[in-house]
Amino acid sequence: MTTTTTATSRTPLRDAVAHDHQEMYDYYDRFRKHAGDTDAQKRWANQLTWEVARHAVGEEIIVYPLMEKHIGRTGKALADHDREDHQSIKIMLVQLESMHLREHNNSEETKDLPQLEEKLHLDHSKEAASQFKTTKRFVPTRAHPSAPNEPPFETLVAFLTAPIDKLKDVFTSFPTEEMKKEMKDAPH
Secondary structure: OOOOOOOOOOOOOHHHHHHHHHHHHHHHHHHHHHOOOOOHHHHHHHHHHHHHHHHHHHHHHHHHHHHHHHHHHHHHHHHHHHHHHHHHHHHHHHHOOOHHHHHHHHHHHHHHHHHHHHHHHHHHHHHHHHHHHHHOOOOOOOOOOOOOOOOOOHHHHHHHHHHHHHHHOOOOOOOOOOHHHHHHHHOO
């Protein structure tokens, strides 16, 4: 027997996406906290960009097609709106100016994902959460505002640009393990 999820229940897919959202908030808060410390700010900005880029492509490849498939026209409208948000965020990441990450992420967690998960069975939510997490390992780690943001071209471009981004990551400063531990130990 399969179980359909409800809008109010926590589910594997929503948990995976919400976990990423919280990491983005934490990285952005660390970036802001280190105002005046150029090295630390650069490291946290790199970490934030790295996470947002991977997260956005993961959603665009896994979550948004599920919305379109399972929620129909409403799902297509939600996915299109979220793609537009991602496009704006990608552009802002390039500039690293005032981002509206929280607004976008809250909309996904409270509006989009609950509608999708009402249509998904729990086992499908678990599978999608796993695919979402796995996809993030293979996608670009930088914002590419001019890249397509809908399958199939997004998938192709993502897999072509990811190796270049990962090579750049080798030469990029990210927060040290000590800095990350400090962030995790700090109260939210």
